[in-house]
Amino acid sequence: MIAPALGAWAGAVVAVRVTVPTALLLSGCALLLAAVVAGRVQAARARAAWIAVLLVLFVGALVLGAVRASAHRSGVVPSLAAERATVAVVADVATDPREVRGTFGTSTVVRLTVRRVEGRGTVWRLRSPVTAWVRGDAPDLRLGQQVEASGRLGPADDSATAATLSVTSLSPRPDGAPAWWWAGAEKLRAAITAAVSGRGDDVSALVPALVHGDDHALSDGLREDFRTSGLTHLLAVSGTNLTLLVGFLLALARPLGTGPRARVALAVAATVGYVLLARPEPSVVRAAVMGLVGVAGLSTGGRRRGARCLAWAVVGVVLLDPWLATSAGFLLSALATGGILLLAPVWRDALARWMPRWLAEALAVPAAAQLACTAPVAALSGEVSLVAVVANLVAAPAVGPATVLGLAGGLAGLPWGPCGQLVGLVTALPAGWIVLVGRRSAALPGAAAVVGEGALTVTLLVVVSGLVAATGHLLLRRPLPSVLVTALVTGVTVAPLSPGWPPPHWVMVACDVGQGDAAVLRAGPTAGVVIDAGPDTEAVDRCLDDLRVRAVPLLVLTHAHADHVDGLAGVVRGRDVGWVGVGSSRPALHGRDARMLESGQRWEIGDLTLTVLAPDVADVRTAVSADAANDASVVLLAETRGVRILLTGDVEPPAQATLRQTYPDLRVDVVKVPHHGSAHQDAAWLAGLGARWATVSSGKDNTYGHPAPVTLETLRGAGVTVLRTDAGGDVALVVRSGRIMGVRR
Structure with missing residues (x-):
């Protein structure tokens, strides 16, 4: 069934x-090709049946999916969207609202199922999915709630929806409360969060992510550390979550004498x-299917039956929801499940020849899943985690208790909050261990190797x-070959790959130039705009060489202090420098x-788009003294790939207050903290920028006390993740799939 499932x-x-006519044409070509091949090749009856199943599933998925996609491309809503009509709709909230911060401020995105639409003087009753964008603050929306909205329709981004709706007004209907099951699920989600509140920001955010996939409260820094250490799968709903919770319930039911049918009904x-708890979104449905496949496949015994279960699950999912077939999450979930079903039992048995069986299984399962996902992860991110297997092995014993206790805390907290908080106190122990593993693993040298995402690299990883x-099973049967192979693979991989710099998709790098400032904004494959040159020529030259910057179309020197300009010769050395802004x-x-x-x-x-915010026109013609140079710094706003970056020179509270008054609505994604993170900051302005990431350029063990603890506390209190050159060398901001992340060298 594997090949038919792939079909x-x-x-x-x-x-x-594609459209329906194109799908029918492709189906006809496939059937014609099969008929020609069958006429020329004498195939056995079993082989012929196998080819027939493959063709039927390919054609069926192609035609059914095209029909469903076509329904989203034609009809009333797509026609109104093509005219960019202004409409009023009555719709059901189909997903949880999601906040998106972009170049032009904050928006809320939510999927709506339109039930009634009024536009062009006509009213239609229908059922059509749209993606709604609400600028600014959105009302409190709950899944399953019925709302009234008005706005302008526009074409959909893909065939998964019929249109986009730019909302001008939106309000819940008085009689549109969610059904009781949605209300109950919402109360349980709130109880799970309340049970672990006050246990530390990381733990309080991680437990809801483990239990039901709500990861909105996670800091960007923790996300990045989990990505580097190969633990990202814990932050999303996966088959593992469902397997743990269902397995726990079945384990409780068995001593009570429940029969097989009762246990099936309970599952x-x-x-x-x-x-319902995690929301019936495609990723959750995928996780539910894969979780049940994992349980069913492993319980039947035998890899062939497990693979057959997985293949039929893939067929069912893509027929029900063809858009999942293009989802990276579905690909990774299917591959990880396949690795566990096909490889893990063999590796476990090989390792069990010379180690306890429980330890062999603990090693084999994460290793098999990681191996199956290595090539696609590299294709998606350009990186391979070198600590993923070890990090997953060390964290694995805590995942089950943290997930089960997290749910138990929510259930206990529904009737009485303090009871849930008592369970939450215990939950914090395994959850805190997972956070510790993720943080420490990401901090290891060479934790993630940058391998690139080209076809040659991915093909090599596949091979x-x-x-x-x-x-692998042949080498794992004895301890000595296992240790030698592990050492060889680690040595060969880490040595050439761990220096992988710059990271793919970087947009800004804060260079480690000691106690000074030098930043680079990517302007092309080998071009960068340089903001300040630091105090040392060799340090900034090394940073630009490592970034492969050969052309500097613009060099900005924010002010004339030595820690920003003395490295100028290092910037121009061997590079084509355009002009200098001062x-x-x-x-x-x-x-x-x-x-x-x-x-x-x-x-x-x-x-890049660069905008000068300061100094003011009236001030720029007058030279200033060295004492006033900080507040006379050039302040730039850089915009690239939907990200806004504020570069602040060394402006201090007076100049920061002027910026706050001049640009009261200024919001950015990244801020270069002024004056190396000194204590002299306008805290209200710094925290009010809305940044999620900040860079601090300062020297290790400097005598100025930079960055100041009070400044770091202000940033962290505002939810900002701080990247410091004194703590980790060069630091980069990268943009992947529309999300900005920080990378330490």
Whole structure:
């Protein structure tokens, strides 16, 4: 069934991208090709039946998926969207609202199922999915709630919805309360969060993510550490979550004398309840299916039956929801489940020859899942985690208790809050261990290797993973070969790959130049805009070399202090430098092309848009003294790939207060903390920028006390993750799939 399942998967991938006539034409071509091959090749009856099943599933997924996708491309709502009509709708809230912070401020995105639409003087009653965008603060929306909204329709981004709706007004209907099951699930989610509140920000955010996948409270820093250490799968709803919770319930039911049928009914009821708790979104449905497949496949005994269960699950999922076939999460989930079903038992038996069986299983399961996902993870992110297997092994004993206790705390807290908090006190122990493993693993040297995401790299990883899968059990039968192979793979992999820098998709790097400032904004494959040059020529030259920057179309020197300008020769060494921008604090440039920068100026350089926010036009013509140079710093707003970055020089509270008054609505994603994170900050302005990431450029063990603890506390209190050059060398901000993340070298 594996090949027919892949055929259905391929059919669904094509289906959501083509029209129905194209799908029928492709189906006819496939059937014609099969008939020609069958006429020329004498196949056995079993082989012929196998080919027939493959074709039926491919054609079925292709045609059914195209019909469903076509329904979203035609009809009343898509027609109104093509005209960008203004409409009023009555709709059901189909997903939890999600806040998106972009270039033009904050928006709330929510999927609506439109039941009634009024536009162009006509009213239609229908059922059509749309993606709604609400600018600014959105009302409190709950899943299953019925709302009234008005706004302008626009074409959908893909075939999964019929249109987008830019909302101008939105309000819940008085008679549109969610059904009782949605209300109950919402209360349980709130009780789970309340049970672990006050146990530390990381633990309080992690437990809801483990239990039902709500990860909105996680800091970007913890997300990044979990990604580096290979623990990201814990932050999303997966088959593991369902397997743990259902397995726990069945373990409780067995001593009570429940029969097989009762236990099956309990497993089904628990699965339905869990889907309601975690929301019936595609990722949750996928996780529920894969979790049940894992339990069923392993319980039947035999890899062939387990693989058959997985194959039929893939077929069922892509036929019911063809858009899941294009989901990276579905790919990783299916591959991880396949690795566990096919490889883990063999590896476990090989290891069990010379170690306890429980330890062999603990090693084999995460290793098999990680191997199966290595190549696609590299294709998606350009990185391979070198500590993932070990981190998962060390964290695994705590995942089950943290998940089960998290749910138990919510259930206990429903009738009486203090009872839930008591359970939450115990839950914090395993959850805290998982946080500790994720943080410490990510901090290890070479925790993640940057391998790139090209076709050659991914193909090589596929070949290597296949060889390991085919021969790994032979090497694991004895301890000495196992240790030697592990050491060899680690040595060969870590040595050439761990220096992988710069990370793929980087947009900004704060260079480690000691006690000074130098930052680089990516303007092209080998081009970068440099903001300040630091105090040392060698340090900034090394940073630019490591980033492979050969052209500097613009160099901005924010002010004339030595810790920002003395490294100028290192920037220009062997590079094509365009022009230099300076403010009212002007350094000596020895004949270089220098231009005065003043507020309001704006340029586009490659992927970058740069806007000068300070100094003011009235101040720029007057030279300032060295004592006043900090507040005369050039302040820039950089925009690239939907991310806003504020570069602040060394502005201090007076200049920061001026910026706050001049730009009261300024919101950014990243801020370069002024003056190396000194204590002299306008805390209200710094915290009010809305940044999620901050960089601090300061020297290790500097005598100024930079960055100041009070400044770090202000940033953390505002939910900002701080990247410091004194703690980790060069630091980078990268943008992947629309999300910005920090990477330490």
